Amino acid sequence: MRSGERNPRVEILIADDESSIAESLRAFLEGIGYLVSTAADGLAALAIFRERRMPLVISDINMPLLGGHELLREIKAVAPETEVIIVTGFATIDGAVKAIKDGAYDYIIKPFRIATIQHTVEKALNHRALILENLRLQENSLNVLRTMVNVLEQRDSYTAGHSRRVTEIAMAIAARLDLSEEHIKTLRLAGMIHDVGKIGIEDTILRKPGRLTDEEFATIRTHPERGVQIIEPLDFLKGALPIVRHHHECFDGRGYPAGLTGEAIPLGARIVAIADTYDAITSSRAYRRARGQEAALAEIERCSGTQFDPDLASLFLEICRPPGGGCAPFKFEGEGLS
8 A cells, every 4th residue: 555545444453541542543544544443451452353353453552451562462473464553651662672572563652643653554554565465475486386396296196295294294293392483384384395306307217116326316316406496586485495405414424415414404404304204114106115104113213313313313203102102103184104
């Protein structure tokens, strides 16, 4: 929305226990074309927001029942794309920093000029529109990558669903680690696209029923870098690049493409390496039949400290071999792995 344009479908929520300020803001904003709702306390504001999900909230800090900082956090948890403008008559540097850190678009001190609010509202809505457009472009890009992975896996019935299963296994490992939400999100994305570089490798190599020649294996080893070349232009996937590039590294340095060792290998890549191997062993391939879960676990245990991070391998074995004995096989929608 360009400055000067009004969209009557845009609804703004004002949360302020000072009725004179709330009503003045309501009258002004409705006068220039917005729909406006008001609440006299934070809990009432949160209830209204949860019902109607306004794109913009203007909130006081000191309110009954639920303060502005708490309201801001609740709104961002429900709808991160909603912009929140904080207004307060008790401004402090710490308060401003806290509000911005929690996701507020701006922090305005009372008393304020109405023109200031108008300008800030327009900028906040423009900022939200840019964020939503960027998210739309990101989703379109992800859909293209997902399509590429699906095309790749449908070329070979033996590998159908491989990326999804690797991702789910990686998530099971990640759930046992103290990872941030951002790290988990990146790992999930990387798991889904870790093999996208194979899209450019000939079927005669990918589906070969016999042993690969040295030249063919060298071609297969190019797929991590090919994958990086495909996703590198997408800035929002930059966190996934090291995982895609290094998911075939070995803990002892004998992997590819860079021969990294130990913790020099990105954590996400070390996780995907275990998930990738487990699914490869327990799935049928053109050159061999699937093996059972215990055979896969025995191989991961045998290669702990050489191919795999020993701590992650141990953790994975604990997941699959719960106390009391027996195996806890991963179950995937519509299928099971023995």
